[in-house]
Amino acid sequence: MRQSTSVAIIGAGPAGLMLGHLLAQADVPFVILEAQTREHVLGRIRAGVLEQGSVDLLAEHGLDADLRERGLTHHGIYLQYEGQRHHVDFVDLVGRTVTVYGQQALVKHLLAEHDRLGSHVVFEAEDVEPVGVAGSRPTVIYTKDGATEELECDFVVGADGYHGVCRRTIPDGGIEVFERTYPFGWLGILADVPPSTDDLIYALHRDGFGMHSMRSLEVSRLYVQVDPDESIDDWSDARIWDALQTRLGVDGWELTEGPITEKSITPMRSFVVSTMQHGRMFLAGDAGHIVPPTGAKGLNSAIADVALLARAILDHRAGDDSGLARYSDRALARQWKVQQFSQWMTDMLHVHHEVPDASARAFRYRSQVGQLEYVTGSHAAMQSLAEQYAGLPFTTE
Template sequence: MRTQVAIIGGGPAGLLLGQLLGLHGIDTIIIERQSKAHVLSRIRAGVLEQGLVQLLERAGVADRMHAEGLPHEGTIVAHGATEFRVDFRALTGTSVMVYGQTEVTRDLYAAREQLGAPTLFEAQNVALHDIDSDTPRVTLTAAGQEITITCDYIAGCDGFHGPSRQAIPQDKRREFEKVYPFGWLGILSETPPVHHELIYSGSDQGFALCSMRSHRLSRYYVQCDVTDHVDNWSDDRFWDRLRASIPDAFAQSLVTGPSIEKSIAPLRSFVCEPMRWGRLFLCGDAAHIVPPTGAKGLNLAASDVHYLSTALIARYSDGDDHALEQYSHNALARVWKAERFSWWFTTLLHRFPDQTPFDLRMQQAEVAFLSENAAAQRSMAENYVGLPY
């Protein structure tokens, strides 16, 4: 098989890249190790920066998002007795969109099928070859057949555990990681959200987040031990912890119900440098991980797709390689800023096991300063709605 760009990974990053390239007449093949049904069953966050909203508009897949998504013009931040709202619209002139990542993925699959572009599902033994040459290729097994795909470029959108990053020689990449000593226990429930905007809360019980997928579907999180197990958390225990971790006014109005999904996610920060090696370009979780506190995972993948799609379109339209040469530099400049914001927001509201009384007072002072200072709130709002590409 032959294509111009082989895309490893059929999640939202790979799909969005394929859609943007396809609209410019660039051939792609997407290689996905899971079935389409499995990809669409994954529950993920759905706070979209304006940059991602605009990319989806450019890709021609924004109609359902605009019809069903929930624009959010601010968020609530609480810590102990301190509670305040950060007004995104007033501070930045824009907002974010709450629209589930699963729905983004569903829209992109529908667009790809309409485009008639191929996707190879349930691909096994995926391997990258000759990525530092002019003739890279990908080998895999699908539907019982051994397949070789020759291409001009490979986009590694296959997540942290995929083969793309590992194809870069170990002595040619540098990896930075911070593992946080806690996780998030999250549940999905068919209940109305406790508030029309997200609530980020810190307390003696630890961190909590009140989010939503729609007007009838809520997503809630509480901080837990990273070694804990969901079997230790009954629904009643979860709701009791959540009530104890958010301001009283919201706790009293919280509507509870049976969980329809429950999971524990570890938190870490991770960056791989460089994000390019030869004809291989890393996108999304293949190159970087952020703690979910700042809602940057999907959005960072989207910014990678912006830089890479722009560069590839320039390459194929007029032979200009400059943006491709600069891809890793440009993408990493934005990645590290998002890593900083996610790290800062995580340390602001979580309880760490080794915090001293001084550390706790500093945390309280930081929240108090944020609540009182317009410049500090503007900085938070600018990062939350998304820094420019």
């Protein structure tokens, strides 16, 4: 069967779903194709901190009802080292906040809104293949329920993640990948216990990084630094809580323990492509870039991409192609700033066990302590951190 639309969006994660809403509100026809089942998409547990710009965009488009009900507004973060905890107050420093709201909840709400609108979202679309993207009228070929479908469109948007098909369809020589793999990972847990902190805690400890986040007033999200090749089977609940108590502990404060409902180990890497456009195909979100989670930038970067891309598509329909021509350069200009911040936070807060020489490891650790002492003791340094953590503007000229 042959169909047609204006924008074929591949991927029903936050980038694809959000772009669909931005287009729907401007009456731009679109179809979203997703390889996984609806249940799989709703079950993916990912990031949980929204920048001020992401919150504002959702509010601007009337997509913040669940966020307003369930989101937790935070005025800053804590940086902890050598047994001392220091608050970085974003409101005082830059007049902005962040909101803890899980990606899983955002996807659920955006998908429910698409259901309400009657949007064309196809789950379990198999063998998806964009073709003819270098021409004037691309086609996306896919299989649904054993039948081959062809979706003709004006533009293809690859919001299908790091392992998706879109980036891989760009010919050799048409794209370059820049990547860094980190020598540590995060063991993350969800626990049915109220958070023991009002703002997120980032802790440098001699044993490794520790972090206290949350998903709601009843559910805590916590992390410890581990080797990326460790097995989750080697980490009992008791061992995890012991590591968290050690790395997050300070005098006069208590970490409350509770039942662990989910645990996993995630390797960490940085990844950016040289271009987010090939002909009439545009990449967005994890298809074009990935950051280590330390700076809470992955979900927000995806939202920033589609905010920029939606505006460019609307301008195109009004006769102005300059936004589409500049989309890749503008998105990547913002992304490289985000990458440096995420890398800076990651290098500063993780113990570098991979350094082979004991003296060099000790030097590295002491220099990180010095770095944290500078950041927490300098108004200018804290202001810079707050500006970047609360979020850079979504557009880059």
